[in-house]
Amino acid sequence: MDNNILKAQYDFIKLLACLQASLEIFDEIEGTPYYKQGLKNSVNNTKKAVEKVLTVTFRFLDNDEKEETYRSIDRAVNNILESTVEDLFLSGYQPMNQ
DSSP states (O other): OOHHHHHHHHHHHHHHHHHHHHHHHHHHHTTSTTOOHHHHHHHHHHHHHHHHHHHHHGGGSOHHHHHHHHHHHHHHHHHHHHSOHHHHHHHHOOOTTO
């Protein structure tokens, strides 16, 4: 497979992992005053689109590799979801003065 296509597929998988984390966080704010009808519709449409694209994206992987990829992405998403805001800040913090 062409390296550019493979890189694009892997970049797309990373994008989908970020979207999955976002969607799960949206589930956390459901029922709060921040979860308005417009946001709810956008989130539901995005969920459907991500699920549809995930099916097509993983088509190039064999079954064993596909399962391990799903598990790895799920663990990465859960690491983000279980982190506190402070943990996320500290993991990416780089002082601007240095």
